[in-house]
Amino acid sequence: MLKKERQAYILHQVNLHNKVLSSSLCTEINVSEDTIRRDLQELATEGKVIKVHGGALSHSFNQVYFSTNGVYSQNQKKVIAQKAISLISNGMFILTSGGTTILEMARSLPPQLKATFISGSIPAILEYMHHPNIEVIVIGDKISKNSKITIGSEAIAKIKEVKADICFLGTNAIDIEHGITDNDWEVVQLKKAMIESSKMVVCLSIAEKVNSVQPIKVCDLKEIDMLITELPANDPLLKPYCDAGLRVV
Amino acid sequence: MLKKERQAYILHQVNLHNKVLSSSLCTEINVSEDTIRRDLQELATEGKVIKVHGGALSHSFNQVYFSTNGVYSQNQKKVIAQKAISLISNGMFILTSGGTTILEMARSLPPQLKATFISGSIPAILEYMHHPNIEVIVIGDKISKNSKITIGSEAIAKIKEVKADICFLGTNAIDIEHGITDNDWEVVQLKKAMIESSKMVVCLSIAEKVNSVQPIKVCDLKEIDMLITELPANDPLLKPYCDAGLRVV
DNA sequence: CAGGTTTATGCGTTTTTGTGCAGGAATTTT
């Protein structure tokens, strides 16, 4: 096999699988590992692949995983925020959790909207506070510095006193089998209370989090009414959730 | 699995869920915990994640915007803040109102101080939240957008439930004859409750506000224990307050 | 086409890198 031919093959494999191991290549093509390494070296200096210890990675690999922009997946979250906002009408009482998706929604609220937002998330409260026509009710209690949200029995008791029109949950993981799950026990307690205190529960989740699971369970799918992602409602990824009875937007 | 690949996966997880545990990662990827820790270490030095005991946090999540410029008489307020801080010792429960002077104090708290701060002022809470060793208790209720503080009967009821060691009041006007006065009825109600709920009441006031009067009365001079201004304690302006029985610092 | 030159490849040795493990220190939780 010619050198050029071999390199073309390698490049093809890299682009196909996003990664190659030099060890597997050298048995495939039946040349020594040195040769493979030299090929990868060349392809790397030409910028065709990214060489790493043990093999090489495709360029798209890096693009996918190493997001350099500030908030992760911000554009998707903007789309979600817009969909969520379309559910809100004047005069509503709205409970919200924390999280960057909720924050994005808070920032995008139309200025003429008049509604009452109830939350214990300090960053979210900050955003609501800047809005000219929104009433903000703060859920008080001890602050969890990790999640920047008030947590504890007081907070839960206060949430149980309200009956909101909509509850928007920033979702950490959602899965057909395990429902909504999260990774912070205190926050989960809070979300449970919020779900109970709302006529309608809306989950906001970027598509990447759909079909993922976290250690602590918040609730079953049947307890939530609507799922909002950045994908169109008819995306096949969301089909199972439609079938499970959720309104998917 | 290649090292880079693994790190990309980890980063992805961190960005998705805002937090990862090294223990769960190491079972997911099936490598030793040391390897995970080394990966997190690397990602942390590259600034991609924030490493903490037991795992890592997403960077984008932790940044809460706050502006510090444009505060009136900031230098005087820094002096006042320092004097106020000298009153605080470890383990204390401290009630604070809002206002820029209180904010300046919040920013200047020494990092090793361990205390519990109770407040309904959102800007103050933000500052306390950034502090490594301070517990923050939020007084919940409706937010007053003018004063950026929670107001209402709920807030007052919650304040009455505590007995703080010190209460720091950002003061709007103080006068020998009329005592502490202010211009927002709701805020005044709150301050009254705070005064009642504290063993010691400390007024922070820039000298400019000394001997001025506002429409609504908070309390008489005899209800406060200490007055802090940027002036030295023996300044003639403060003499009448000394004579009235206040500790002037 | 003979002889020199370049290019491509493989081999053995030495370095470097990646990983896991053991212990003791540090930190968190109870």
Place this chain on the structure above:
DNA sequence: AAAATTCCTGCACAAAAACGCATAAACCTG
């Protein structure tokens, strides 16, 4: 204060890379 995690440090070991060298094929070139 005690118990349980998590972290760090040094070490061992294996895999991979780097380097120098040898060989041979390919390719000039007069």
